[in-house]
Amino acid sequence: MPSSHTNKTRLVLTMGDPAGIGPEIIMRSLANLSKERFAAFTVVGDGPVLMEAADRFFKGGEFEVVDPGGKLPGCVPGKPTQEGARKALASIDEAVRILKRLDTPLKALVTAPVSKEMIAGVKPGFIGHTEHLMKAFSSARVTMVLTGEHFSVVPVTRHIPLKEVANSLSGTDILETIAQVVEGRMTISGKKDPRIGVAALNPHGGEGGKIGREEIDVISPAIEEARAMYPLIEGPVPADIVFYKAMRKYYDIVIAMYHDQGLGPFKMVDFSSGVNMTLGLGCVRTSPDHGTAFDIAGKGMASSGSMEKAILAAARAASPTYFGISR
Amino acid sequence: MPSSHTNKTRLVLTMGDPAGIGPEIIMRSLANLSKERFAAFTVVGDGPVLMEAADRFFKGGEFEVVDPGGKLPGCVPGKPTQEGARKALASIDEAVRILKRLDTPLKALVTAPVSKEMIAGVKPGFIGHTEHLMKAFSSARVTMVLTGEHFSVVPVTRHIPLKEVANSLSGTDILETIAQVVEGRMTISGKKDPRIGVAALNPHGGEGGKIGREEIDVISPAIEEARAMYPLIEGPVPADIVFYKAMRKYYDIVIAMYHDQGLGPFKMVDFSSGVNMTLGLGCVRTSPDHGTAFDIAGKGMASSGSMEKAILAAARAASPTYFGISR
Numbered sequence: 001m002p003s004s005h006t007n008k009t010r011l012v013l014t015m016g017d018p019a020g021i022g023p024e025i026i027m028r029s030l031a032n033l034s035k036e037r038f039a040a041f042t043v044v045g046d047g048p049v050l051m052e053a054a055d056r057f058f059k060g061g062e063f064e065v066v067d068p069g070g071k072l073p074g075c076v077p078g079k080p081t082q083e084g085a086r087k088a089l090a091s092i093d094e095a096v097r098i099l100k101r102l103d104t105p106l107k108a109l110v111t112a113p114v115s116k117e118m119i120a121g122v123k124p125g126f127i128g129h130t131e132h133l134m135k136a137f138s139s140a141r142v143t144m145v146l147t148g149e150h151f152s153v154v155p156v157t158r159h160i161p162l163k164e165v166a167n168s169l170s171g172t173d174i175l176e177t178i179a180q181v182v183e184g185r186m187t188i189s190g191k192k193d194p195r196i197g198v199a200a201l202n203p204h205g206g207e208g209g210k211i212g213r214e215e216i217d218v219i220s221p222a223i224e225e226a227r228a229m230y231p232l233i234e235g236p237v238p239a240d241i242v243f244y245k246a247m248r249k250y251y252d253i254v255i256a257m258y259h260d261q262g263l264g265p266f267k268m269v270d271f272s273s274g275v276n277m278t279l280g281l282g283c284v285r286t287s288p289d290h291g292t293a294f295d296i297a298g299k300g301m302a303s304s305g306s307m308e309k310a311i312l313a314a315a316r317a318a319s320p321t322y323f324g325i326s327r
Numbered sequence: 328m329p330s331s332h333t334n335k336t337r338l339v340l341t342m343g344d345p346a347g348i349g350p351e352i353i354m355r356s357l358a359n360l361s362k363e364r365f366a367a368f369t370v371v372g373d374g375p376v377l378m379e380a381a382d383r384f385f386k387g388g389e390f391e392v393v394d395p396g397g398k399l400p401g402c403v404p405g406k407p408t409q410e411g412a413r414k415a416l417a418s419i420d421e422a423v424r425i426l427k428r429l430d431t432p433l434k435a436l437v438t439a440p441v442s443k444e445m446i447a448g449v450k451p452g453f454i455g456h457t458e459h460l461m462k463a464f465s466s467a468r469v470t471m472v473l474t475g476e477h478f479s480v481v482p483v484t485r486h487i488p489l490k491e492v493a494n495s496l497s498g499t500d501i502l503e504t505i506a507q508v509v510e511g512r513m514t515i516s517g518k519k520d521p522r523i524g525v526a527a528l529n530p531h532g533g534e535g536g537k538i539g540r541e542e543i544d545v546i547s548p549a550i551e552e553a554r555a556m557y558p559l560i561e562g563p564v565p566a567d568i569v570f571y572k573a574m575r576k577y578y579d580i581v582i583a584m585y586h587d588q589g590l591g592p593f594k595m596v597d598f599s600s601g602v603n604m605t606l607g608l609g610c611v612r613t614s615p616d617h618g619t620a621f622d623i624a625g626k627g628m629a630s631s632g633s634m635e636k637a638i639l640a641a642a643r644a645a646s647p648t649y650f651g652i653s654r
Contacts, residue, residue, distance in 0.1 A: 161529050161539030166490030202488050203586035212488030240590035244598045259530035263567035265592045271571045 008040040009106075009319040011311065012098055012283075014091045015045025016112025018072060019080040020292030021302035023053035026112055028304035029311055031058045039315050040064070044095045046072045046087050056300070068094035077298025085118035092129070096136045099283050107283035108314035109133075112307070113292045129287065130278055137282035143180040145188055145253075145277040146263070146289070147313060148270025151246035152188050152253045153262040154181055165258040166201065166214060174198070174222035174255075181253060182230040184279040187317040194252035197242045198223050198235030201257045205238040219257070275309045277317075284317035286310040335367040336433075336646040338638065339425055339610075341418045342372025343439025345399060346407040347619030348629035350380035353439055355631035356638055358385045366642050367391070371422045373399045373414050383627070395421035404625025412445035419456070423463045426610050434610035435645035436460075437637050440619045456614065457605055464609035470507040472515050472580075472604040473590070473616070474640060475597025478573040479515050479580045480589040481508055492585040493528065493541060501525070501549035501582075508580060509557040511606040514644040521579035524569045525550050525562030528584045532565040546584070602636045604644075611644035613637040 016022025023045065030041055040063075043050055047067040068090040072083055092111065099107050111129050119126045126132060134142055145154050156177045157168050178198070185194050201219065202212030209216055219236045226233050235255075237245070243265040246254050256262030266274065278285040288306035296302055343349025350372065357368055367390075370377055374394040395417040399410055419438065426434050438456050446453045453459060461469055473480050483504050484495050505525070512521050528546065529539030536543055546563045553560050562582075564572070570592040573581050583589030593601065605612040615633035623629055 159530050159534075159538055161493070161533070162541075163490075163493030163539065166488070203486050203590075206488070207486075211486055212490065214489075239587035240594040243591050243595040247595050260566035260588060261591060263530075264570050264588060265595050267567040268570040268574050268592050268595070 009038065009315060010102060011039045011041050011108055011110060011314050011318060012095045012102075013041060013043045013110045013311070014095045014112060015043060015050060015088070017080055017088045017114050017118065017292045017294075018046050018049045018075045018084045019077055019297060020113055020115070020294055021297045022112030022114075022292070023049050024057050024077075024298065024300065025288070025302050025304040025307040026050075027053045027057035028302075029308045030063055032304065032308055033311060034062070038319065042066055042098060044068065044091045044098065046075065046091075048072070049075050066094060066098065078294050078296075080115055080118050080292070080294060082118070082122050085115065086122045088114045089119050089123055089126070089132075092132065093136065096133070096282075104318075106318045108318035109281075109283050109285045110307075110310050110314045111285060111287045113288065113290065115292050115294075129285070133278070133281050133285060139281050141176055141180070142278050142280035143177050143184075145181070145184070145279060146266055146270075146274045147188055147277060148266060148274045150269050151243075151249075151251060151266070153256055153266040154253060155256045155259050155262045157258045159259065162258070162260070166212075169201065169214060169218060169257060171218050171222040174219060174257075175225055177255060178222070178226040178233065179229065180279045181255065182226070182233075184277075184284065184317075185230075185253070187279070187284055187313070188277065189252040190316060191252060193232055195250065196230070196233045196253045196255060197237050197246060197251035198233060198255045199239050199242045199257055199261055200236035203238070205236050272306065273309065275306065275313045277313060284314060286314045286317070336365065336642060337429060338366045338368050338435055338437060338641050338645060339422045339429075340368060340370045340437045340638070341422050341439060342370060342377060342415065344407055344415045344441050344445065344619045344621075345373050345376045345402045345411045346404055346624060347440055347442070347621055348624045349439030349441075349619070350376050351384050351625065351627065352615070352629050352631040352634040353377075354380045354384035355629075356635045357390055359631065359635055360638060361389070365646065366638075369393055369425060371395065371418045371425065373402065373418075375399070376402050393421060393425065405621045405623075407442055407445050407619070407621060409445070409449050412442065413449045415441045416446050416450055416453070416459075419459065420463065423460070423609075431645075433645045435641035436608075436610050436612045437634075437641045438612060438614045439634070440615065440617065442619050442621075456612070460605070460608050460612060466608050468503055468507070469605050469607035470504050470511075472508070472511070472606060473593055473597075473601050474515055474604060475593060475601045477596050478570075478576075478578060478593075480583055480593045481580060482583045482586050482589045484585045486586065489585070489587070493539070496528065496541060496545060496584060498545050498549040498552075501546060501584075502552055504582060505549070505553040505560065506556065507606045508582065509553070509560075511604075511611065511644075512557075512580070514606070514611055514640070515604065516579040517643060518579060520559055522577065523557070523560045523580045523582060524564050524573060524578035525560060525582045526566050526569045526584055526588055527563035530565070532563050599633065600636065602633065602640045604640060611641060613641045613644070 206215040274289040533542040
């Protein structure tokens, strides 16, 4: 495809913790995906660490390395250090600067795994990629999406105790989550017109108020409002029906009211093939569905499957004509 | 198998609402299963209705009909009546009397679907089979099980609003549910030593108390106590892991903390092949996973698949040597 080659989509990747499996799964992914030539890659991280990983795992093809500076002497796979954590964080910040400068509205970032604990040790208050990127991009709300082979799932509330879910759930949260999903629906599903199912909160959808009133008071009004914006939304659908229908390709995307409602069914069938996606930043961010795996880092054992899926999902987000789908 | 033929396990079935699909799916099931000759069948219900269904749907084999009395003139499929509801209820009560007289500790009842609303119209306060049978058998606690092709699931709390789940959950409930599951494990799984996974309540199992304390305060102590009685119990396992492992046959039975936690994943893969099972009565009760289906009753359209599975599950519960499995 010589014509697409001349003006390729650029994807920005961060190396993650240099002592984790990030550098090797990035290089292995680029090697496996480079034949497709669908994008140009900028990998942000420690030059020597990335070059060593490239020597071992990358055969052919091309990519650009941006090192944010700061020496990282004697980085050993499997042995995380404060210097490594500092460089992982600096790489994320450098990636943000590069993305902000990119002259396109379609931007995508792929992040390899970091150790939250290690970064919190050098930057107190660090909670994770998402919160850090929200601050960097001045984002007031992000939506977390898990996309798998069978369907995608979007939890409205996330890491809060189950007892707080019902009271935390607001019509605004539901509506704004739906809005970000509708806006990012192509990126999530690869379809222009995916069907979206919104789960109920209570057993049997509350049975008309007999087993809880949130469907009547909060969820249904938000869905009604959302349907004016995008008609292919249905719900509230009881949780023991919505995933059944998603599994049979009736719903492409399920919006779940809380973490386990969505992730229980999702991980049951897409445990290791899922990709995390964050919408609502200044770019679409994707990441593989696993951690730093310090225990196997540098041994050439880590599978790059989830990272490759994360890169392909980012490419779909950043490319105006990804694999023939036009917007 | 002539020897088992002489001293067969007896299964008791109730017809359900005579205007529903109960009579026809019972007769179709008995016809399909009669070749196996694994049990003798007593069907409790309206004689003429059952005989008409037998004429249409039952070819060969044998069963016994017990009519609790009371005429039911002009019963029309699809047209539920008060007389029909009264007779459905009388059939359940008669089945209980028959079961109480049976001279074996292994008893099983298969109930065809009734209309709760219709029975509540002739017997105010009727909520459903389960509550009615609890009273009839003087049972203080029952455990509801859904068994499917992939795994079985047991919700500790059931039809209550999600916001009440955390506060309703007690160590006693969890422990007594586990005890009934352990006692009925052969019936549920067909195995002597099934592996049981107990789900956590909060995301990521509460992350050591950071996202909810019920795992530490309530669930773990109950599991510890239960392990003294039966060692093959694990948990609390985060909900996004326990069903993944159940799907891959690591867990045979999952004990869920609330309705949707269990039924979301279960119905996703076993929507129409599931069997409901009630433990803790004076007998094991099974029922198909659907309702009266008045709209298709009498048309010969109703599938007897779920009813057949309910009968086979009841046979496993009532037979000391079901399909070669010895106790």
